[in-house]
Amino acid sequence: MRFQRLGEPGAEIPVLVDGERRLDLRGITTDIDGTFLAGGGVERAKAALATGELPELEGAAAMRVGAPIARPTAVLCIGQNYAAHAAESGDAAPEVPILFFKHPNTVVGPEDDVAIPPNAATVDWEVELGIVIGTRARYLASDEEALASIAGFVVSNDVSEREFQTKHSGGQWSKGKCAETFNPLGPELVTADEVEVQSLRLWSKVNGEPRQDSSTADMIFPVAEIVRHLSQYLVLEPGDLINTGTPQGVALSGRFPYLVAGDVMEIGIEGLGQQRQRLVPAVI
Numbered sequence: 564m565r566f567q568r569l570g571e572p573g574a575e576i577p578v579l580v581d582g583e584r585r586l587d588l589r590g591i592t593t594d595i596d597g598t599f600l601a602g603g604g605v606e607r608a609k610a611a612l613a614t615g616e617l618p619e620l621e622g623a624a625a626m627r628v629g630a631p632i633a634r635p636t637a638v639l640c641i642g643q644n645y646a647a648h649a650a651e652s653g654d655a656a657p658e659v660p661i662l663f664f665k666h667p668n669t670v671v672g673p674e675d676d677v678a679i680p681p682n683a684a685t686v687d688w689e690v691e692l693g694i695v696i697g698t699r700a701r702y703l704a705s706d707e708e709a710l711a712s713i714a715g716f717v718v719s720n721d722v723s724e725r726e727f728q729t730k731h732s733g734g735q736w737s738k739g740k741c742a743e744t745f746n747p748l749g750p751e752l753v754t755a756d757e758v759e760v761q762s763l764r765l766w767s768k769v770n771g772e773p774r775q776d777s778s779t780a781d782m783i784f785p786v787a788e789i790v791r792h793l794s795q796y797l798v799l800e801p802g803d804l805i806n807t808g809t810p811q812g813v814a815l816s817g818r819f820p821y822l823v824a825g826d827v828m829e830i831g832i833e834g835l836g837q838q839r840q841r842l843v844p845a846v847i
Contacts, residue, residue: 566580568632569623576588584619588617592608644660644809663737665737665806670804673718673750674838677747685814686822690720693748694716695713695804696804706787712799715754722740753835764832765810766831826842
């Protein structure tokens with residue numbers, strides 16, 4: 564199944580995507596969030612669809628598309644999870660998953676503007692597969708348990724400011740990852756049963772020019788291993804977002820210019836949809 568949230572920021576309406584129709588879910592939930600996912604919301608939506616209980620949302624085609632999950636309690640990120648990207652960053656491929664965090668308020672809609680912070684000159688794009696957790700996960704014993712804890716998958720753009728990430732970091736990366744609007748998400752949350760997760764093409768463009776083009780088959784640490792590994796160190800909660808790393812083809816490689824105001828990013832993942840954002844100066 565596929566879910567979206569439509570409407571202005573803070574007032575998004577949860578919908579089920581049924582072909583070209585957007586079916587209003589407000590009769591069974593107030594939002595697409597951890598409570599919905601952990602409380603059997605997907606099954607309730609499926610049942611309501613089958614019985615024809617869900618009305619079509621009028622005017623949906625003209626509405627803003629918000630992030631497909633409401634503000635997550637945590638945004639966890641895996642660094643350098645594609646060997647070629649590690650190499651273009653000047654590093655060896657990691658032997659264990661590298662973890663860093665983004666602030667949850669980085670999450671915005673897939674077509675919302677991305678704001679360049681003051682004094683930022685090295686803003687970069689990163690197309691990533693995002694995992695959305697569906698059930699509480701702690702000390703998982705197997706990859707099968709890890710996969711069972713996943714609600715679905717999303718397109719995620721891990722926007723980064725590279726000088727903040729490296730020169731201002733104090734030894735870790737989050738300062739370059741946490742500016743407002745630095746995690747466009749969506750357009751849809753696609754449930755795990757519809758996704759062949761380790762064989763998805765993912766790509767990015769800047770101003771219409773190709774940048775990244777790879778496959779999740781090239782991940783160093785696959786989805787199941789990431790979730791199982793993280794559960795040994797922290798408790799994953801329903802609605803949490805995990806960004807799984809980006810392939811080669813970013814500005815950090817030195818092959819492309821960094822982003823400036825007026826540039827347009829486009830990213831997409833096979834079967835999950837695509838995004839488009841314009842870069843603008845942050846309003847102070």
